Amino acid sequence: MQLPVSEAGADSAKRNAALMRAVPLTRLVDYGVTVGDALELTARISTKEAPAWDLVAEDMAGRYASLAREAAADGCMISAAQAWACAAALNHVAQLAYNADEPRKAALYEAGRQAVIAHGSIVGTVSELQLPSPEGALYGWQVAPAGGAPLAAVVIVGGLSGWGAVYLSMAQALARRGVLCVLAEGPGQGSTRMRSGLHLDAETLPLFTRFVDHAHASGARRVGVCGNSFGGLFAAHMAAMDPRVSAVCINGAPMAPTVPDFRTAREQMAALFGVESESALEQRLTDLRMSPHKHRIDAAMLVVEGGRDPLVALGEQASFFDLGQRQRCQLMTWPDGEHTIYNHAAWRNAQVADWFCAQLLPDS
CATH class of the missing domain: 3.40.50.1820 (Alpha/Beta hydrolase fold, catalytic domain)
Structure with missing residues (x-):
């Protein structure tokens, strides 16, 4: 999916860099993001004109949500549960881009919550x-x-x-x-x-x-x-x-x-x-x-x-x-x-x- 380039320009690049310092790859993995996804996230936000951290993480989470629904439709419930867990982790790290409880942060956290609920409904x-x-x-x-x-x-x-x-x-x-x-x-x-x-x-x-x-x-x-x-x-x-x-x-x-x-x-x-x-x-x-x-x-x-x-x-x-x-x-x-x-x-x-x-x- 092609994401919009952040309107903040250099300020967005600085914000992405600050987030990568605060949330290094090791923290991403600790929070449930796979190593491959952590590398993809950091690569996609590392350029000067990159989209914002939360947009990229949300996009990746949405990809996993689609995979989860497809797997469930095919009867592959273990794969569906795994995909929902990945979606949850990416939404949870997406909300780290915001400190105050503005609507954007709340929406990302809620998306993570719903993904965990979906994961739990499968694993039991x-x-x-x-x-x-x-x-x-x-x-x-x-x-x-x-x-x-x-x-x-x-x-x-x-x-x-x-x-x-x-x-x-x-x-x-x-x-x-x-x-x-x-x-x-x-x-x-x-x-x-x-x-x-x-x-x-x-x-x-x-x-x-x-x-x-x-x-x-x-x-x-x-x-x-x-x-x-x-x-x-x-x-x-x-x-x-x-x-x-x-x-x-x-x-x-x-x-x-x-x-x-x-x-x-x-x-x-x-x-x-x-x-x-x-x-x-x-x-x-x-x-x-x-x-x-x-x-x-x-x-x-x-x-x-x-x-x-x-x-x-x-x-x-x-x-x-x-x-x-x-x-x-x-x-x-x-x-x-x-x-x-x-x-x-x-x-x-x-x-x-x-x-x-x-x-x-x-x-x-």
């Missing part, structure tokens, strides 16, 4: 969650293991711009080990923000534990939480406020966040919290900061860090250990690891899933 183990709350519906996904009722569950939380189904590969690593996975889109995230209009503040932060409620209601006797990027801070809060959390993994988060220097991160935080002024943003971050004087985590704790993480310095996350029991804390380091270990995603998923199994299924 992936289903959407809409958990009621007085403030509005909390959205997410459940990834169930094959076989009997799970004895354990893990709630996975994303950060500022990647949520929910972008962590399907991590969820599937847990499901293959017999663990139910809940992909949470909490206040300020994903469809919970864009459909329910629910933002994050000190009052809505406890709503993250509604996903723990769901895990217990599904039959899990033990529950863990895993937070990726800024979501690691949310996971730590969940573990501190909810004694039902038996294990927590923090992957790439600051314990005491401050207003970032980068405009993109500031805009993403403003969207998360639903604020406009820097003073309001500072207050929200102050409310989120954790310290041993105010917070205690009794759950087993795993911190995952990378030596090439430009956002969270090596060793910085060790401060979370001050909130817990040192003998129950473990550090997992990739010396060459990028932010949240994008560049070793498959082995990261395996190692983190094995750790959760050791904590939540000790007799298995």
Whole structure:
């Protein structure tokens, strides 16, 4: 399909270049984009007169949606499910081009949501969650293991711009080990923000534990939480406020966040919290900061860090250990690891899933 050249010219080229720095090939693959599609996306937006990032990713997603429908019409349901998963991943990375919740971002995210629903209707183990709350519906996904009722569950939380189904590969690593996975889109995230209009503040932060409620209601006797990027801070809060959390993994988060220097991160935080002024943003971050004087985590704790993480310095996350029991804390380091270990995603998923199994299924 021939796409229109962006009307922004040089500005669009700069924006595409900035997005490629923020969303490198390793992150695209971690979010479910195939290597071939990641290479195609970056190649198509790399020229000076290239279309915008979101137009190219959306075009590729549409191609997969057509392939999914054709495969289903031919009775090739496994191929249809695979194509819907590819369409979802590409729509999810397309929406990364926008920080604020303008209609274009919401439409792209909704297209990703519909693709995951279509994928789940075929595979049978992936289903959407809409958990009621007085403030509005909390959205997410459940990834169930094959076989009997799970004895354990893990709630996975994303950060500022990647949520929910972008962590399907991590969820599937847990499901293959017999663990139910809940992909949470909490206040300020994903469809919970864009459909329910629910933002994050000190009052809505406890709503993250509604996903723990769901895990217990599904039959899990033990529950863990895993937070990726800024979501690691949310996971730590969940573990501190909810004694039902038996294990927590923090992957790439600051314990005491401050207003970032980068405009993109500031805009993403403003969207998360639903604020406009820097003073309001500072207050929200102050409310989120954790310290041993105010917070205690009794759950087993795993911190995952990378030596090439430009956002969270090596060793910085060790401060979370001050909130817990040192003998129950473990550090997992990739010396060459990028932010949240994008560049070793498959082995990261395996190692983190094995750790959760050791904590939540000790007799298995």
